[in-house]
Amino acid sequence: MTETPRTKLEFSLSLYPDPVLRRPAVAIDHFDEGLRATVSAMFERMRASSGVGLAAPQVGLGLRILVLNATGRPEDDLALINVTILERSGPLTVFEEGCLSFPEIYAEVKRPERCKVKYCDLEGRQFEREFEGFESRIVQHEYDHLEGVLLVDRMSPADKTRHRAALAELVERFKTRASSKVAR
Numbered sequence: 001m002t003e004t005p006r007t008k009l010e011f012s013l014s015l016y017p018d019p020v021l022r023r024p025a026v027a028i029d030h031f032d033e034g035l036r037a038t039v040s041a042m043f044e045r046m047r048a049s050s051g052v053g054l055a056a057p058q059v060g061l062g063l064r065i066l067v068l069n070a071t072g073r074p075e076d077d078l079a080l081i082n083v084t085i086l087e088r089s090g091p092l093t094v095f096e097e098g099c100l101s102f103p104e105i106y107a108e109v110k111r112p113e114r115c116k117v118k119y120c121d122l123e124g125r126q127f128e129r130e131f132e133g134f135e136s137r138i139v140q141h142e143y144d145h146l147e148g149v150l151l152v153d154r155m156s157p158a159d160k161t162r163h164r165a166a167l168a169e170l171v172e173r174f175k176t177r178a179s180s181k182v183a184r
């Protein structure tokens, strides 16, 4: 993996409980240079944060864009525009998920093993594709972001209790940042 200089990143991460994370994202209707630049900046942000997936609301954009890379190999970069999950199937599996919008919080989440999606590529061409295993896990997690659904909503009551202090701290930090912005 290549090193990305942290100082030149275009996007910063929106952290819980930023309200942008709760708004359902809207579809892209222009497949232009601006979209390509956004997607490329999202990949950069994802790599710099050592993530395997990122949804546009996590960088403050209410758009139906998600990017992922399950292996770290550049050829496995995948950008899904206007993605819809058509079908989820297979057994429910449990996996410990993290989220760039919830730093240092990990929780076990149950999801079906496979999902089938339709999406557009950067040129606006439509595709259908089936995912399984880790990629399916990432797609389903990032898809949640487009619907305003967050890791905290998927946590078991036990995990919510376990992470109560960390979640409260994120809320405090958000309030502090918001009020310092107003003060300026």
Ligand SMILES: [Zn+2]
Residues within 6 Å of the ligand: 098, 099, 100, 101, 141, 142, 145, 151
């Ligand atoms: Zn996430």
